[in-house]
Amino acid sequence: MTNHWIDLKNSDCILIMGSNAAENHPISFKWVTEAQRNGAKVINVDPRFTRTSSKADIYAPLRSGTDIAFLGGMIKYILDNKLIGEEYVLNYTNAAFLVNKDFSFNDGLFSGWDSKIKKYDRVTWTFQLDEKGALLRDLTLKDSQCVINLLKKHYDRYDLKLVSKITGTTEADLLEVYKTYAATGANNKAGTIMYAMGWTQHTVGVQNIRTMSIIQLLLGNMGIAGGGVNALRGESNVQGSTDQALLFNIWPGYIPAPSGKMAKLDDLLKRRAQSKDPLSLNWWQNEPKYIVSLLKSFFGDKASAENEFGYPWMPKLDEGKPYSWLDIFDEMFKGSIKGFFAWGMNPACSGSNAGKVRKALANLEWMVNVNLFDNETGSFWHGPEMIPENVATEVFMLPACVSVEKEGSISNSGRWMQWRYAGPKPLGNSLPDGDIIMELGLKLKELYKESGVFPDPILNLKWDYMTDHKFDPHKVAKQINGFFVKDVKVGDQEFKMGSQVPSFAFLQNDGSTSCGNWIYSGSYTDKGNMAARKKQEDAPNKIGLYPEFAWAWPVNRRIIYNRASVDPKGQPYDEKRWVIQWKDGKWIGDVPDGPAPPLIGADGQPDPKAKHPFIMTVHGFGQIFGPGLLDGPFPEHYEPMECPVEKNFMSSQFTSPTAAVYGTSADTFATCDPRFPYVGTTYRVSEHWQTGLLTRPQPWLMELAPQMFVEMSEELGALKGIKNGERVKVSSARGSLECTAVVTKRFKPMKIAGTVVHQVGMPYNYGWRWPASGKEESANLLTPSAGDPNTRIPETKAFMVNVTKL
């Protein structure tokens, strides 16, 4: 989230699309309801009428997988009706930038497409520069290569009639949503988006979010209270685990993981693009300090300038090759992966195309599964269709303790790092994950001391995070924050060796600081554990920031890009719900995005010391034209890998040309196939969490939501002779399962290009291990292992199925 949960109350219009917040993030509705009480409109767009819909002022159904068409229509509506926040768009976004003259878009493909390797060469997705290398901008917005004019041209095709034909949403519904949401383009109005996996789990997942980000920039909704782009994350610490880089492509703090191309540390330290604009802060220029401090945190005293701070010990990727979730199970299915840790995870149910995943697990030589309960992954070898006597995999199932039995921090969706305390001791012989990891690390060090291949990184890994032979989260939290490894003078401030770094502004690139994650610098300083704070007082602007309750990354900033909430003179666009303001020569309110003064000084002249507000981008502007993705600088509608229509009505390019697709015998698809005529989608119920691994073994919750089910319309029920409560079989090109039919008014047949299309939906919270009947199976047996080209998140929200009576 660029903003945070409480901030929802500040909004005038909340669009809930791609999430079902009322059921899956129930307490968020405390603040959605508060906004409604203050007069806000809530809009819900969802294939199914959910409990979120029931609380919304406006509900519009759409066909699953057509969000870009829906939102692209909104971009057209905003531009056609001149509803953009003009000053904001001109000064804070790249709308006035001139795009390379060779950039083009033609019938579904952007310039640079190479059909042989199925990739774009992005050389034309760039901006025009003058002879000195500085950006060219046309502030009159007349040049046809201006980003805003290319945007207009791109979405000119997304008219109401065509969008309605693709999405199945009526023109009247589209118009009502567009009109209501676009009204937040006014300077003193705020609109926000609450999205979740309903947007990410598509082959166009990132572009779904990009489309909304463009809308938020056009309406001036980024950086303000009640605005922003807000991902409702689904796990208590999935924000933190992402920040700490349990992902192949990043190191802690979103430092892109290096490839073999970066042979020397110096290659890595010099990789960042520079801006010729003196007003661009281009924050990532500071990356070398964060990288060197991170290497120091890995290898401690063993990291020195002489050995490139241990950089050669770090593993490198192959340039451009993904090592993602889908790739792991593809390789495991093919047999190249021998050992596997499933730590606090249940891929046998959570992985798309779960049948492929389960077969892949049987190819392993060994697997370690750490969890609270026995589960479908650890016990895969005696699951459905498995013959234990034929499965060679050696399996270790280790008992972790529950969160209330240990101490440590987690980071919520609003980037708030919050400290938890130990209540009871771990039950039985269960252990905190931290102890299991420390013990395993110690044992590996012991073994490699004797012998082994390339032992240096293991032997030199700094591993002093225990107190009295137990994992000590405070020691790690302090390491993550960072400390001075010798006496250091920064500016006119002196710091003693061993003292905590006050914030990332003090990190160094010479090895004098050690910091495990620069964005968490400031969370555990010499003043104490900031995440443990509980102060009840709000900030003076009274918008619910609660600056001394817990701690938010970065630097306790509660609303990211808040420098865009003020006009070029530093005065808030919304006086009532101001986030920051320039007063008496300094910023007050939230922690600003940098201390630089406003663009325009008190004398009405541009201030040369000022900085553009979007400090994390190279040039300092919000990116309406986004050149960094693999599938295009503007979002474009493509059909899901499996869909009910024979063609893409927007262009000749049927599905996303860059979608991540795999080619094993388990990767089958059926589009426009009479065997699988209905659009299928997946979701969750309030009473279960994710694959249900933590909730299905709980009697109270199982009593509330005991069975796997498929929801369908009354019309489809009548068509198939299926009554509410009957057991049915749902099948796709990849697998099938039995479940209970819920015949409901919540789904309605849709008219897509003149044809009736039925949609059905299933929760993905079940699996054979619990309940004991062994019959309530995972919806992921049906979903495809194809995904978004940028993130490689699988397309589990739109696929084709059949439903038959048992």
Next chain:
Amino acid sequence: MDVTRRDFIKITGATAAGLAVSGGHGFDLSPVRVHAQMLKTKYAKETTTICCYCAVGCGAIVHTSKKGDGRVINIEGDPDHVINRGALCSKGAALAGLVENENRLLNPMYRAPYATKWQEVTWEWAIDRIARRVKATRDASFTEANASGQTVNRTTAIASVGSAAMDNEECWIYQAMLRSLGLVYIEHQARI
């Protein structure tokens, strides 16, 4: 003065003690209500936690018995938490049922190749055996240079998924250990 619930408990505790001595000075509160508060908290340690399910980050109060088995008596929403102000959803309200649950794994379990059953093992044995398997697989598959001759120092024969269910500090040491081993197949919930 705003009295928070936790202050309220402290005050009512003090008042209850005062009642016995001086016969009811101070706060005008129903003795029944005071008694109900006492029952829950008198013999319990009180700690705060953040719900382990979705990422709203709701606060909860855990009461753990100071006597007997030292187990959880009750978990409820924390009224002083600024996000949820005491409210919890169906899952959060059932948190005690996650902790005090007879289905929990209590010992390391091991399944040998082709075996049809689990067997209980000790932590020492499990950690030793896992480390040896990791080492053998890593050492047999370790790649110093890729096909283009670039130094990569990695293994692609071991993969890890997880976990958003761990604390920040645990995630951090886990990724540090995996990267020191040379793993590049490091993924978790955020990818799916």
